[in-house]
Amino acid sequence: MPTDDNLSSRRTRLGEQLQRLRKATRVSGRTMAADLGWSQPKISRAESGLNLPPLEDIRRWLDYCNASEQQKEEVLGLAEDIATEVVTNRELNRGGHAAQQRVRIQHDADADLFCIYQPEVVPGFLQTPEYTRRLLLEIGAATPDTVADSVAARMERQAILYDESKTISAVITETALAWQPWPASVSREQLDRLRTLAALPNVHIGIVSREQQKKAPTSNSFVLTHWPDGATDVVTESLTAEVTITDPADVAVYQRMFKKQQEFAAYDEAALVLLDRIADELD
Known part of the structure; x- marks a missing residue:
């Protein structure tokens, strides 16, 4: 609990x-x-x-x-x-970043659908361990002493990817995939991971190319979680806080935004072609 x-x-x-x-x-x-x-x-x-x-x-x-x-x-x-709650990262992580990740595992346990829009980085559900480690250190969410436990907790959360009763639908921008404040080998491994996950029957990964980003509406990143009984919430983040939205009218705004982003995203073979191009352009 x-x-x-x-x-x-x-x-x-x-x-x-x-x-x-x-x-x-x-x-x-x-x-x-x-x-x-x-x-x-x-x-x-x-x-x-x-x-x-x-x-x-x-x-x-x-x-x-x-x-x-x-x-x-x-x-x-x-x-x-x-109904729309803003909680600072300090409050959320009082027990540590890894502990907060394990709370999210409980939050996700009975959900059947996750809709993720991420214009900045690879979504946590889809990250490799090394990408997670470097990202958490880069943004200051973990320290060298705590990062191993944080990485382990995030990998535990990824178990839902292999539960076919759950659907994970992610839309990621090319800009997020091309961001590379670390060696190219880390990003290439991450892109390979996306290719592998895209083959899972319950995982759907769309990529918004740079050209399509010029036309797509702008939005902050968010995760929309839905449960079989109809409950739905949206979580979005700033640099210092997390916002949880449960008001149905506000949730509907994010549902419409996600569908709009899907319209601009490439899927299946077109997405794999984009992944190859991004990998080729890495320094």
């Missing part, structure tokens, strides 16, 4: 309040899920703070638990505050 050191304090507090309300009704999470027509993992994710349900679902939760008006006001107020 995640710890307070690796989740935001408000998300943890909301999960604890929802759990207390359920337990006060003396029903199990499984029973509550069945009564509301939800999945049991949805209850677990909410109570652990891994995933924030939409406000309408929280209202149903409160009604089911016969929450008082004061309880409803407190819980809904907190939920509204974190």
Whole structure:
């Protein structure tokens, strides 16, 4: 289970309040899920703070638990505050970067679809160990003393690539793939890794060429995660903080942006041709 050191304090507090309300009704999470027509993992994710349900679902939760008006006001107020939540990297990584990566493994565990747009670097799901090591040191997310554990945690997270019940759809710009603050051998190994992963039946990798980037809409990087019960969130990052978005209207904006980026991306043989050209141009 995640710890307070690796989740935001408000998300943890909301999960604890929802759990207390359920337990006060003396029903199990499984029973509550069945009564509301939800999945049991949805209850677990909410109570652990891994995933924030939409406000309408929280209202149903409160009604089911016969929450008082004061309880409803407190819980809904907190939920509204974190429908779009900004958490500093310092807060997220209080327990260490590797521990935060393992929280993400739990966040991802029951999800069935990941849509990743990355205009800057190779997405973490697709990185080689050496690319990860050098990237974390380059951006200061790990130190020489901690980087090995961080790399191991990121590789653990990549296990979902081989679970065919999950679909990983990534759109990466040519600019991100050509970025090379390290020896060309590191980038070539990474490009080879993308070729291998693109052959997996549940992994779809699109590449937006430099020419297409001139036409494509600009956007920050983001990861959209979807669960079989319909829950969806978006995570995007700045240099110093992470933003988690769960408001359905805002999530829909990112869903439309991802589909738009897919329209400009090359797939299959066309993507492999692009990978070859990028590799040939490495110094």
